[in-house]
Amino acid sequence: MIHETIVTTAACDGRPHIAPMGARYEGDFVILSPFRPSVTLDNIVASRAAVLNFTTDVRIFAGCVTHCATDWPTLAASRVASVRLAESLAHAELELDDLRDDKERPVLRMKCVHRENHAPFGGFNRAQAAVVEGAILVSRLFMLPADKVDREMAYLQIAIDKTAGEAELTAWHWLTAAIARHRENLAASGGPAAELVSH
Template structure:
């Protein structure tokens, strides 16, 4: 099972990096598998630390993949050399236990060394789940057929229409704009998507 989270890391100079990433659990260990190239991977290798952030603010997911908003407030982590999202519901601080190198997608086995809860979880919202799925689609536009993206976006739109609040509508707007921009780049002379 893969859990969609926000991973925060810090560069050697303390600069924070925020990235959506799926995490798996093996007992007390968290497994991360970032694709190369990856700032998250570089930061973890250098600092041997990362933080999993548990948030229902899906603007963070959408903002990161669309590059519409990437400067989310952070605070210093409690026990590791890193940062956490200031507005997360909870976070888990991780230390690198093992790196299984790979040219495409290394596997990082991280040991949880500290957990904190900051706010209660209010429950699931279908629009939040739709935004996370939409953000995943945006991150894979380069490899998905347009008709598949269109079918999935049409289905996800139902949850947005029925259950979205302001934050989810903002995030959904970023996602739909990113898809439109991707298609415009493909249709332009040269047909290359950035």
């Protein structure tokens, strides 16, 4: 099972980096597999630390993949050389236990050394799930046919229309604008806009 989370890391100079990333759990260990090139990977290798953030603010997922908003408030982690989202519901602090290197997608085995809860989970929301799925689509535009993206976004739009609040509508706007922007750029460059879109 893969859980969609926000991973925060810090560079050697303390600069925070925020990235949506799927995580797998193996007991007290978390498995991360970032694609190269990756600021998250570089920061973890340098600091041997990262933080998993659990949040229902899906603007963070959409903002990161579209580059519409990437500067979310962070605080210093409690026990590792990293940062956490200031407004997360909870977070887990991780230390690097093992790195299985790969030229495309290294596997990081991270040990959970500390957890904190900050706010209650208010329940599932279909629009939030739709934004996360939409963000994944946007992150893969370079490999997906345009008609597949259109079909999936049209289905996800149903949940947005029925259950979205202001934050979800903002995030959804960023995603749809990113798709339109990319297709415009692809068409301007003479690419096969009708068949494949790229991010």
